[in-house]
Amino acid sequence: MKSKSLFIASLSYLLACLWVGSFPTAGHAQAKKKGAKAKRPNILFIIADDQSPFDLKIYDPKSPLDTPAIDGLAARGMVFDGAYHMGSWSGAVCTPSRHMVMSGRTVWHLPKGGKRKPRGKGKGKNKAKAPAKAPAPAPVSAASLGKNPSPNDLANFTMAAVFNKAGYDTMRTCKNGNSYSAANGKFTVRRDSTKRGGTDATGSAWHGEQVLEYLKQREAAKDTDPFLIYFGFSHPHDTRDGKPELLKKYGAVNHTDRSVLPPANPKSPALQINYLPAHPFHHGHPNLRDEVNVKGVWDKRDERTIRNELGREYACSENIDIQIGRVLKKLEAMGELDNTYIFYTSDHGMAIGRHGLQGKQNLYQHTWRVPMIVKGPGIKAGTRAIGNIYLLDVLPTLCDLAGIKAPATVEGISFKPVLEGKKDTVRDVLFGVYCGGTKPGMRCVKKGDWKLIKYDVLDGKVHQTQLFNLADNPNELIKEHHDAKTIALNGNKPEAHQLNLAYDPKYAAKRKEMEALLLSEMKRLDDPYRLWDQPKD
Ligand SMILES: [Ca+2]
Ligand SMILES: [Ca+2]
Numbered sequence: 001m002k003s004k005s006l007f008i009a010s011l012s013y014l015l016a017c018l019w020v021g022s023f024p025t026a027g028h029a030q031a032k033k034k035g036a037k038a039k040r041p042n043i044l045f046i047i048a049d050d051q052s053p054f055d056l057k058i059y060d061p062k063s064p065l066d067t068p069a070i071d072g073l074a075a076r077g078m079v080f081d082g083a084y085h086m087g088s089w090s091g092a093v094c095t096p097s098r099h100m101v102m103s104g105r106t107v108w109h110l111p112k113g114g115k116r117k118p119r120g121k122g123k124g125k126n127k128a129k130a131p132a133k134a135p136a137p138a139p140v141s142a143a144s145l146g147k148n149p150s151p152n153d154l155a156n157f158t159m160a161a162v163f164n165k166a167g168y169d170t171m172r173t174c175k176n177g178n179s180y181s182a183a184n185g186k187f188t189v190r191r192d193s194t195k196r197g198g199t200d201a202t203g204s205a206w207h208g209e210q211v212l213e214y215l216k217q218r219e220a221a222k223d224t225d226p227f228l229i230y231f232g233f234s235h236p237h238d239t240r241d242g243k244p245e246l247l248k249k250y251g252a253v254n255h256t257d258r259s260v261l262p263p264a265n266p267k268s269p270a271l272q273i274n275y276l277p278a279h280p281f282h283h284g285h286p287n288l289r290d291e292v293n294v295k296g297v298w299d300k301r302d303e304r305t306i307r308n309e310l311g312r313e314y315a316c317s318e319n320i321d322i323q324i325g326r327v328l329k330k331l332e333a334m335g336e337l338d339n340t341y342i343f344y345t346s347d348h349g350m351a352i353g354r355h356g357l358q359g360k361q362n363l364y365q366h367t368w369r370v371p372m373i374v375k376g377p378g379i380k381a382g383t384r385a386i387g388n389i390y391l392l393d394v395l396p397t398l399c400d401l402a403g404i405k406a407p408a409t410v411e412g413i414s415f416k417p418v419l420e421g422k423k424d425t426v427r428d429v430l431f432g433v434y435c436g437g438t439k440p441g442m443r444c445v446k447k448g449d450w451k452l453i454k455y456d457v458l459d460g461k462v463h464q465t466q467l468f469n470l471a472d473n474p475n476e477l478i479k480e481h482h483d484a485k486t487i488a489l490n491g492n493k494p495e496a497h498q499l500n501l502a503y504d505p506k507y508a509a510k511r512k513e514m515e516a517l518l519l520s521e522m523k524r525l526d527d528p529y530r531l532w533d534q535p536k537d
Helices: 002-020 026-030 068-076 094-103 159-165 204-220 244-249 303-333 391-402 484-490 505-524
Strands: 042-049 078-080 169-174 189-192 227-236 340-346 372-375 383-385 429-434 441-447 450-457 462-469
Touching: 042 303, 042 391, 068 303, 068 340, 068 372, 094 159, 094 391, 159 169, 159 227, 159 391, 169 204, 189 204, 204 227, 204 303, 227 303, 244 303, 303 340, 340 391, 429 505, 441 505, 450 505, 462 505
Parallel strands: 042 227, 042 340, 078 383, 169 189, 169 227
Antiparallel strands: 078 372, 340 372, 429 441, 441 450, 450 462
């Protein structure tokens, strides 16, 4: 009787999977290929380069950026309001972010985990000198990695390697550089090139073409293996050379002459709600390219420059959306769309004028957060979740969805239960770091509505703390946002309480609690540094 009911259960499960294209399991995965109708799901992982979630209408309904394909994914899938990248030990924030995507490892456990300095020297003062350039990457010691040591051959446990072993066809297109070469090299088909031009041949359409061509080849060869496609773009990362018709739509030009301002254009996007003409204190990374030398912006933060650059960003982002639309249409024509999990994200966010910053080297929500939308079999249409996910959770989630055992090196958490609607979040506390300039750099921690950011940079010249209640002050407005000149520029009059609360005695206990939480996260994640007001250990 037992075996009979087991048989019936298995049969109904198989039928259910066939019918609704539901979540497969490892057992399911073994019933693969020839003759078996229960197809394993395909994966289309789409990643933009340098895009704030708040550029998108799904995160900021007031944004003028049109992204019908991304909106369509959101309408048919799930949007995450709490997706983050864990941070960076390099000015090239892309690099650790993409290592985390590929390997599922935490920021200080990556193969190039930043330079580890001894703690507790210099009588509580940070003695680390401002480096002339980004610190030389050094491997982390196996002993510091606890239960999950990173093997020398970590690349063999990264996204494409894992899916190749499981019988998937793997294909990738993306920019070159600031990435994880050894992991990227594992894709069976690889079409990488940096495409940031304003034409189809030199811009995002090129990446779209590579995926379309790959799909056409599969179709011609009647290839029925499941596929994992890593669909990466080089934009909207600068230089933001948009296509002429899209630049026109967003009132922008590909500005190249530093000696003049770009033309004022009423069609260019309005300044953001948290725009500032300058950040109130130094971010701690002197001569950082993104803050002083991006073509079209340089060190300028005036209205015309920022609005023009936003227009360029949006022109590039809409072009990405057009390419996504083309690929989705092809998948639909091939009959593969419904059996494909589609992820849309970015490697990190971006400032472009928010808080007086231009780059990706800060820990405000616009830059620490990433967009994350997932559509696929079994995900309820038009849903939203908090998630509290990191990009390093992507690999275990993909494995979980495909019925593959995640490698032991993975430290992320599968958010499949969130996608299934069984949970709203996979963790309570989130940690962020920017340590690409002077040390120790910036750290942040978030729990519930509360967020703490600390800055310990420029050899102790900057010791700053920010405490925000994101429910009351979602845009992390500070005193400078209350300045009449700024209000005249961006049209946003903050509420009186929308301030940094770190120095308000009423919130002293909350600050203390968040500082303790930050320290415990730094210890848990093997952060090699301590801040000026933390005990040395
Ligand atoms: Ca990037
Ligand atoms: Ca094949």
